[in-house]
Structure formats: C-alpha cells, structure tokens
Amino acid sequence: MNIIDASEVLIEQVLEQSHDAFFTYRSTTPSQRKQLLSTIAKLIEEARVELVAVAAKETHLPETRLNNELNRTIFQLESYGAACLKGYWMEASIDHDESAQPAKPTIRKLLIPLGPVVVFGSSNFPFAYSTAGGDTASALAAGCTVVIKAHPAHPETSSRMASCIAEAVALCGLPAGVFQHVFGTSHQVGKWLVQHPHTAAVGFTGSFTGGKQLVDWAAARHQPIPVFAEMGSLNPVFILPEKLNREYAQIANQLVGSYTLGVGQFCTKPGVIIGIESPAWTFLLNELSALTSQVKSAPLLHEGIAASYKKNCEEVLLQPGVRVLAQGNSSTNPGDGNAMMIHVSADDWLSNKYLQAENFGPFTIAVQCKNAEQLIAIAKQIEGQLTGTIYGTEEELADYALLISWIETRCGRLIFNGVPTGVEVCKSMQHGGPFPATSDARFGAVGEDAIRRFLRPLAYQNWPDSLLPAALQEKNPLTIPRFVNGKIHY
Amino acid sequence: MNIIDASEVLIEQVLEQSHDAFFTYRSTTPSQRKQLLSTIAKLIEEARVELVAVAAKETHLPETRLNNELNRTIFQLESYGAACLKGYWMEASIDHDESAQPAKPTIRKLLIPLGPVVVFGSSNFPFAYSTAGGDTASALAAGCTVVIKAHPAHPETSSRMASCIAEAVALCGLPAGVFQHVFGTSHQVGKWLVQHPHTAAVGFTGSFTGGKQLVDWAAARHQPIPVFAEMGSLNPVFILPEKLNREYAQIANQLVGSYTLGVGQFCTKPGVIIGIESPAWTFLLNELSALTSQVKSAPLLHEGIAASYKKNCEEVLLQPGVRVLAQGNSSTNPGDGNAMMIHVSADDWLSNKYLQAENFGPFTIAVQCKNAEQLIAIAKQIEGQLTGTIYGTEEELADYALLISWIETRCGRLIFNGVPTGVEVCKSMQHGGPFPATSDARFGAVGEDAIRRFLRPLAYQNWPDSLLPAALQEKNPLTIPRFVNGKIHY
Numbered sequence: 008m009n010i011i012d013a014s015e016v017l018i019e020q021v022l023e024q025s026h027d028a029f030f031t032y033r034s035t036t037p038s039q040r041k042q043l044l045s046t047i048a049k050l051i052e053e054a055r056v057e058l059v060a061v062a063a064k065e066t067h068l069p070e071t072r073l074n075n076e077l078n079r080t081i082f083q084l085e086s087y088g089a090a091c092l093k094g095y096w097m098e099a100s101i102d103h104d105e106s107a108q109p110a111k112p113t114i115r116k117l118l119i120p121l122g123p124v125v126v127f128g129s130s131n132f133p134f135a136y137s138t139a140g141g142d143t144a145s146a147l148a149a150g151c152t153v154v155i156k157a158h159p160a161h162p163e164t165s166s167r168m169a170s171c172i173a174e175a176v177a178l179c180g181l182p183a184g185v186f187q188h189v190f191g192t193s194h195q196v197g198k199w200l201v202q203h204p205h206t207a208a209v210g211f212t213g214s215f216t217g218g219k220q221l222v223d224w225a226a227a228r229h230q231p232i233p234v235f236a237e238m239g240s241l242n243p244v245f246i247l248p249e250k251l252n253r254e255y256a257q258i259a260n261q262l263v264g265s266y267t268l269g270v271g272q273f274c275t276k277p278g279v280i281i282g283i284e285s286p287a288w289t290f291l292l293n294e295l296s297a298l299t300s301q302v303k304s305a306p307l308l309h310e311g312i313a314a315s316y317k318k319n320c321e322e323v324l325l326q327p328g329v330r331v332l333a334q335g336n337s338s339t340n341p342g343d344g345n346a347m348m349i350h351v352s353a354d355d356w357l358s359n360k361y362l363q364a365e366n367f368g369p370f371t372i373a374v375q376c377k378n379a380e381q382l383i384a385i386a387k388q389i390e391g392q393l394t395g396t397i398y399g400t401e402e403e404l405a406d407y408a409l410l411i412s413w414i415e416t417r418c419g420r421l422i423f424n425g426v427p428t429g430v431e432v433c434k435s436m437q438h439g440g441p442f443p444a445t446s447d448a449r450f451g452a453v454g455e456d457a458i459r460r461f462l463r464p465l466a467y468q469n470w471p472d473s474l475l476p477a478a479l480q481e482k483n484p485l486t487i488p489r490f491v492n493g494k495i496h497y
Numbered sequence: 498m499n500i501i502d503a504s505e506v507l508i509e510q511v512l513e514q515s516h517d518a519f520f521t522y523r524s525t526t527p528s529q530r531k532q533l534l535s536t537i538a539k540l541i542e543e544a545r546v547e548l549v550a551v552a553a554k555e556t557h558l559p560e561t562r563l564n565n566e567l568n569r570t571i572f573q574l575e576s577y578g579a580a581c582l583k584g585y586w587m588e589a590s591i592d593h594d595e596s597a598q599p600a601k602p603t604i605r606k607l608l609i610p611l612g613p614v615v616v617f618g619s620s621n622f623p624f625a626y627s628t629a630g631g632d633t634a635s636a637l638a639a640g641c642t643v644v645i646k647a648h649p650a651h652p653e654t655s656s657r658m659a660s661c662i663a664e665a666v667a668l669c670g671l672p673a674g675v676f677q678h679v680f681g682t683s684h685q686v687g688k689w690l691v692q693h694p695h696t697a698a699v700g701f702t703g704s705f706t707g708g709k710q711l712v713d714w715a716a717a718r719h720q721p722i723p724v725f726a727e728m729g730s731l732n733p734v735f736i737l738p739e740k741l742n743r744e745y746a747q748i749a750n751q752l753v754g755s756y757t758l759g760v761g762q763f764c765t766k767p768g769v770i771i772g773i774e775s776p777a778w779t780f781l782l783n784e785l786s787a788l789t790s791q792v793k794s795a796p797l798l799h800e801g802i803a804a805s806y807k808k809n810c811e812e813v814l815l816q817p818g819v820r821v822l823a824q825g826n827s828s829t830n831p832g833d834g835n836a837m838m839i840h841v842s843a844d845d846w847l848s849n850k851y852l853q854a855e856n857f858g859p860f861t862i863a864v865q866c867k868n869a870e871q872l873i874a875i876a877k878q879i880e881g882q883l884t885g886t887i888y889g890t891e892e893e894l895a896d897y898a899l900l901i902s903w904i905e906t907r908c909g910r911l912i913f914n915g916v917p918t919g920v921e922v923c924k925s926m927q928h929g930g931p932f933p934a935t936s937d938a939r940f941g942a943v944g945e946d947a948i949r950r951f952l953r954p955l956a957y958q959n960w961p962d963s964l965l966p967a968a969l970q971e972k973n974p975l976t977i978p979r980f981v982n983g984k985i986h987y
C-alpha cells in the first residue's frame with residue numbers, strides 16, 4: 008500500500024476538525040456513545056473476512072489468532088459501550104446540606120472528557136491495540152474525539168479498520184471529526200500530533216524508545232498533556248523452592264508455552280525466570296531446554312522486528328556468564344523468529360543492564376540464584392513491570408512476604424501459579440505498571456477503568472438543575488450510581 | 498528562627514528513611530491511618546494557642562482568620578481519617594466468573610500507595626495547605642510516607658506543626674520515617690527532593706514559576722513521577738447583561754468582598770471581571786470603585802510578596818488602554834497591600850499577555866466587552882483556571898450555552914451567581930483545573946478524592962484469599978463497597 012506521510016498542514020486541519028467535533032461529541036449522551044461503539048463493532052464484524060485477510064498479509068500472524076483478536080476487539084467495543092450506560096466512570100457526586108448553618112453552596116462533580124486524543128497503535132496487536140483497539144474505544148466512551156496515526160507495519164489493515172469507524176460515525180449522525188486517521192512513518196508526524204495545541208492526551212503501545220519520545224515531546228509543550236504509553240516489560244517469574252520440587256515439569260510446560268506464544272510478541276511475555284539452585288532447578292532447566300528445542304520457528308511481525316531480534320540474540324551471547332540452554336527448531340526464512348533460552352547466574356544478571364532489557368520475540372532468560380536473598384536482590388533491582396509472577400505453595404507465599412512486598416512495588420499485576428500472558432478484559436484487570444513498563448502507573452489500558460485516563464473532574468456550584476449535565480440532575484435521569492453527601496447511592 | 502538548608506547527605510538519609518518506613522506504613526490498616534490522622538488533629542488542637550501566635554507573627558494574618566484556618570485543617574485531617582474507613586478510594590474490584598468456559602482466572606484489583614511523597618507547602622495557607630495541610634493528610638490517608646519542605650516564609654509555624662505530627666506518629670507506634678520535615682530556602686534543596694529516586698510523587702501549592710520548575714525536574718528524572726502543583730489562577734467572572742441590569746449593586750458588593758478577602762491572597766481570588774458595555778455595566782464600575790476606595794490596606798504575607806505586588810501594580814499601569822478605576826485606603830506601611838482595580842477594553846486585554854497573568858494581592862481587572870462575541874473570545878483565549886464564575890439569570894445561562902461550553906473546557910469549578918473564594922471541603926469539590934492553574938487537571942487537592950493522587954492500581958490474579966490485602970478478601974472484612982463482576986456491592 009502506498010503511504011503518504013501527513014503534512015503539517017494536514018495535521019493542523021485534522022486537529023482543528025477534531026477540536027470542533029469535540030464540542031459536539033463531548034455533549035453526547037451515554038446511549039449515543041454506546042450506539043457508536045456498537046455500530047463500530049457491527050461494521051467490523053461485517054468486514055471480518057477482509058480485515059483478517061489483510062492483517063494476515065501485513066503481520067504474518069495466523070488467521071486463527073487474528074480471528075480471535077478480532078473477537079476480542081469487538082468484545083472490547085461492546086464492553087466500553089456497556090460501561091457508558093453503567094456510568095460508574097463518571098464518578099458523579101453531589102453535596103448539598105440544606106441544614107448547614109451558615110448556608111453552604113450545593114456542589115456537584117462529574118468527570119468530563121479531556122479533548123482530542125491521539126492514538127499510536129501497536130504492531131503486535133493489529134486489531135485489539137490499534138486503530139479500533141482499547142485506546143480508541145475507551146477515548147470514545149469518555150467523550151473524546153480520536154486521531155489515529157496508523158502503524159506503518161500494517162497500514163492497509165489500519166485504513167480498512169478506520170473506514171469501518173468513519174462509517175459508524177456517519178451512521179450515528181456524528182461529525183466526521185470524531186474519528187480521523189493519518190499516516191506517518193517519520194518521527195516528525197508523531198511530534199506534530201503530540202505537540203499540536205488541540206491535542207489533549209496521547210495513547211501509545213510500542214517500544215520504550217518510541218513511548219519515551221512521546222512522553223518527552225508532551226512534557227516539552229507549553230501545556231504539558233498526559234501520555235499513556237505502554238512500553239514493554241520483562242514480566243519476571245519467581246519460582247519458589249517447594250513448588251519447584253513438586254511441579255517443575257508442569258511449570259516448564261506452562262512457561263515455554265507462554266514465552267513462545269505468538270512468537271514471543273506479547274507485552275506480557277515472561278522474559279526472565281528466576282529460581283534458586285537445587286536439583287529441582289536443574290530438572291526445570293532440562294525440561295525448559297527439551298521443550299524449547301521442539302518449538303518451531305514462525306514469522307515475526309515484520310522485517311524490522313526480525314532483524315532486531317536476530318541482533319539481540321547474537322549480542323546477548325557476548326555477555327559475561329551467558330550460556331545457551333536451548334534453541335528452537337530453526338527455519339531458513341530470514342523473517343522467522345527462532346525460540347531461544349539462555350542461562351545466567353543472578354550475580355551476572357544483577358551486574359548487567361543489558362540482560363535487564365526486553366528482547367521482543369521468543370526469548371527468555373533463566374536466572375539462577377544462590378539463595379532467597381538473591382531473589383529479593385533481583386526484585387529490588389528490577390524496574391517497573393506490567394506483571395510479576397510467583398510460583399509457590401501458599402505456605403511459601405506467606406514465608407516470602409518480603410519478596411512479595413518488593414514485587415508488589417514493581418508491578419501492575421501479580422500472578423500466582425500461572426503465566427502472565429492472557430489479559431482478561433474485565434473491570435478488575437490492571438494492564439499497566441510502574442515506569443518504564445508504562446509512562447503512568449496510575450492508569451491501565453484494559454477494562455472499563457481505562458476510560459478514566461481521558462477524563463478530568465469538573466465541579467458545578469449552585470448550578471440550576473435543568474442546565475446541569477444529566478448525570479448530575481436531581482432526578483438522576485441516567486439512573487447511574489452517585490455519591491450524595493459523601494455516601495454512594497444506587 | 499535560624500534555618501539551615503538541608504544538605505544532599507541529609508536529604509539522602511531522609512528519603513532512605515521515608516522509603517524504609519513506607520514498607521511498614523503501606524501495610525497499615527485503614528483504622529490505623531484514621532488513628533494517626535485523628536491523633537495529629539488532637540495534638541494540633543492542643544497546640545492551638547501557640548500555633549496561631551507563631552503563625553500570626555510569621556504571616557501577618559489576623560488571629561481570627563488563623564483560628565478559622567486551623568479549624569479547617571483539623572476538619573480536613575478528620576475527614577481524611579473518616580474517608581480511610583469508608584474506603585471508596587480503594588476502588589476494590591473482584592472479577593470471578595466460576596461458570597466461564599474455558600475457565601477464567603480470578604482477578605482482584607485495589608489502589609495501592611505510590612511511595613514517599615514530598616510536599617511543598619504554600620505561603621498563603623500556613624495551616625490548611627502547608628505542613629499538616631491537605632497534601633500531607635491525603636498522602637497519609639493513601640498509605641504514603643511524607644517529607645515536608647518547610648515554607649521559608651513561616652519556618653517556625655512549620656516546625657511546630659511538624660512536631661505535632663511527629664509526636665502523633667510516635668504515639669501511634671509508627672516509624673519516625675512516616676513523616677519528616679526539612680528546611681530549604683535554595684532551589685537546590687527542592688531539586689534534590691524531587692529528583693531523589695525514592696520520591697514517588699510531589700505536592701506543591703505556590704507560584705507558576707515554582708510549580709513549573711518542579712514539574713520540569715520531575716519530567717527530567719530517569720523515572721518521571723507525578724507532580725500535583727497548584728500554580729495560581731485568574732478565576733474569571735463573566736457577568737451576563739440581564740443579571741447585571743437587575744443586581745449590579747449586589748454583584749459589586751460580592752466581588753469587592755471576594756477579591757480583597759485575605760488581602761487578595763487566595764488562589765481563588767477573582768482576578769478578572771468581564772461584562773458587556775451598557776448603562777448597567779457603568780453602574781457596576783461605579784459601585785466597584787466606590788467599594789474599592791473604602792477597602793483598608795493590610796499587611797501582605799511577607800516582604801517579597803509586598804514588593805512584587807507593588808511592582809506589578811506599577812507595571813500594569815504602563816500597559817496600553819489601562820486606567821485605574823479605584824484604589825483602596827492606603828497606609829504608609831511598606832509591607833501592606835493596597836486594593837487596586839483597573840479597567841481595560843476586551844480588545845486591549847485580548848492582545849496583551851501581561852494582563853492575563855495573576856497579580857497576587859488585592860487587585861482585579863474589569864474588562865469591558867463590546868458584545869457577546871467578545872465574551873466568547875475571552876473564554877476561548879483564557880488559559881486553564883481553578884474556577885470560572887457566571888452571573889446570569891437562568892434564561893441567560895441557557896442562551897449563552899456556547900460561552901458556558903468554552904468556560905467548562907477551561908476550569909475545574911464553575912460557579913453560578915456567587916464568588917469563587919470559599920472552597921468547601923467535601924467529596925464533590927474539585928480544587929484543581931487545566932494547566933497552568935494546576936499541573937494535572939485530572940486530580941484535585943481538596944476533599945477525599947485528593948487521596949486518589951497518591952495511588953495506583955494493582956491486580957492480583959488467582960491469589961490465595963488469606964494472603965490478599967484485607968480489602969480484597971472474599972469476606973470483605975473491611976466492609977467497604979466493592980465492585981464484583983463489574984457491579985457495585987455494598
């Protein structure tokens with residue numbers, strides 16, 4: 008597909024239109040927003056065959072996986088639509104104390120949308136975290152307009168998806184500026200988008216380098232704006248001794264399945280596996296090696312990722328103390344990713360920043376500790392993560408309270424006896440974590456609480472009832488839960 | 498009082514101790530945090546006479562006002578204590594669908610404290626927004642430890658307040674690192690505090706220059722951290738024609754009382770009053786002048802503020818189109834602030850950035866518009882504000898929907914037929930607003946939602962019930978409201 012980078016003039020027009028449309032779209036009712044999200048879902052479903060075929064061609068991902076990802080994308084859109092009606096995210100609150108002496112004003116508060124949101128989609132989820140993905144859906148639910156910068160690795164998928172959304176916007180009688188789609192392969196396009204005065208927030212899923220650049224551009228604006236960048240994660244897995252003794256074979260099986268899933272291209276891939284040296288640890292390494300050597304190589308998302316994966320796998324072997332545990336069943340296709348597992352001592356891992364960075368692809372590191380203190384030393388040194396996983400018995404979890412406490416301060420999601428891949432879409436999910444996993448650990452990118460990213464509170468003091476937003480009117484016409492004088496009412 | 502700036506070595510020790518204490522304090526129960534906040538309130542009450550005397554000497558504020566502010570400070574501490582027990586702010590959420598095929602993990606989510614919080618108190622509220630003020634109280638409620646940098650304009654007040662807090666921490670059997678107090682008159686101390694790796698968040702109330710500097714230091718860290726800086730506001734007041742016709746005298750009375758309250762040293766002082774030229778507007782100006790000329794001058798907080806107020810009042814007269822409407826009843830005391838009101842046309846105001854910046858003290862500008870379009874032009878051009886006020890009839894509010902819409906996008910609180918000074922402490926209050934009024938419009942500094950600033954979500958997947966935080970355990974031992982499978986349960 009022939010991509011033409013957006014010019015500065017075009018971006019000016021796009022943001023101007025987004026800002027104009029925001030003044031209409033911010034006042035839509037929750038039902039109207041739900042209708043828009045459902046219409047997008049319906050049109051995507053109708054375009055399924057074509058969308059999957061185009062995405063398969065552009066991303067090399069298998070059609071089964073892409074169909075599942077499209078299901079998830081549609082589910083997300085419907086979930087955010089349902090959340091619009093439930094209205095928890097509005098955090099409507101009313102304080103009126105008629106008996107107060109001296110008299111107090113009536114204060115009502117509501118979360119309102121920030122303004123136009125610029126979304127940079129991911130390469131590894133062409134549907135669920137791209138053009139019609141979680142960032143777009145949650146921003147539209149919040150009442151924000153959206154400008155997408157298409158990912159250069161799947162421009163045609165992005166274009167076709169954008170057509171579905173634009174058609175849904177038109178069908179719902181909303182201005183075209185509610186959703187717009189631009190191309191940009193150069194950094195300059197990203198900079199113009201982030202630094203345009205009308206841009207109110209940014210969503211991003213990708214590399215640390217890319218995300219941090221957006222954060223820095225946003226901070227350098229006259230008016231700094233929030234950037235929600237998900238930037239990668241090691242997703243450490245800590246295996247406690249007794250559990251290891253009892254279940255090393257099952258653990259090995261789960262971990263190899265998880266780190267090679269989708270050719271290791273998930274943000275929640277376990278990139279480091281940590282245990283204490285023991286006979287069971289050796290058995291685990293043997294199992295991990297045997298299973299890794301059976302993994303068939305498969306195409307990575309695009310040539311850039313394949314080249315950098317290959318380079319990283321070569322460079323890591325030059326690091327002190329590194330030895331290869333196993334490699335997968337290699338192919339001759341230069342675009343393929345071949346599974347690779349290495350082994351290193353905790354001392355070597357702790358003293359080498361290179362080993363503490365994500366290697367995107369079917370790669371993981373087994374880190375061998377001498378004792379429990381080294382487990383804690385790793386938990387202390389590790390930077391912010393999307394997830395942290397503990398394999399242990401319940402008794403061990405209690406015994407290792409200090410280790411858990413450190414891991415809690417480093418992660419957005421803690422997993423007990425399971426793998427970090429697989430992110431449920433539900434209200435309780437937190438997909439986010441301390442820097443550098445994301446740029447803002449206070450928010451998440453999955454589930455209805457992701458809407459909160461694109462909102463801010465506005466209080467109305469002594470405002471006439473009939474002119475208040477419906478969410479705050481005395482009779483509660485939206486029938487949403489609200490706080491009244493500090494207590495929840497439903 | 499003899500102030501010695503903290504050294505880098507001392508700050509290293511302080512933050513190390515704060516971080517150590519955080520690992521204890523983060524695990525305290527809501528009752529323990531409530532107990533701490535109540536004990537602080539009790540000790541402050543016991544020290545009232547001394548605290549008020551010291552603060553009066555250091556800030557030149559009258560004792561009546563200081564006693565009222567101390568009441569508010571105590572009320573805030575008790576409110577945050579009560580909020581600890583209510584537990585809304587934890588946003589506890591559980592998703593477990595036992596009937597799901599294939600089986601789904603159980604996910605539970607809770608907001609957890611960020612870590613050590615550094616608080617820079619304000620000069621204008623030596624009690625309510627300083628050492629034991631809203632930032633400290635909400636951070637302690639969240640489970641964060643606190644390091645205060647004493648405001649150089651009231652070091653002795655700050656020290657005595659800090660003693661009350663430290664004594665309360667000890668009485669509650671908590672580590673001394675939960676609350677610490679340092680001095681710093683140099684910028685370097687602020688930079689060390691903000692850039693220390695253990696610092697997890699910053700609270701600030703003061704000038705734009707000071708706040709923006711902290712924001713920039715925080716953004717330049719290896720790991721950027723949130724800064725909640727409240728940095729001043731013009732608090733525009735828009736007066737619609739029919740209301741003006743009917744009530745110009747009452748409006749003038751309210752506005753002069755508001756802009757000169759506390760010698761104009763409130764962050765919510767109405768700094769610009771906007772109306773459309775008409776006979777009633779002329780009557781309003783006459784009333785404002787008459788009332789302003791009767792205002793007695795009074796001491797400003799400190800010499801620095803007095804000098805810069807005097808300089809601003811001289812410079813503003815050099816701006817094109819500016820004429821003095823009235824000045825207050827001046828004294829010969831060089832530390833006093835004399836009320837001053839100027840008049841300018843909307844054209845002159847719109848074309849002059851100097852007039853659009855806050856002048857801290859008993860000063861305001863009347864801006865005369867030719868028509869309704871100029872009201873909108875001002876609302877469009879104005880930067881982010883803590884508050885926006887509309888005087889109008891209900892019919893006018895409906896007629897001026899576009900103006901209101903613009904003001905909504907610029908403010909954190911909208912006031913109808915009242916003055917912006919006077920900030921109720923309640924859940925529905927929003928004290929915050931778009932940049933540059935604050936550095937993060939998504940949060941506020943007053944009311945229990947201020948706790949949310951110092952928290953982030955953590956999800957637990959398949960975690961054993963007995964090892965979960967109490968807020969997430971199956972039997973809900975804290976009896977807090979929680980979301981279960983996406984619906985609220987109480």
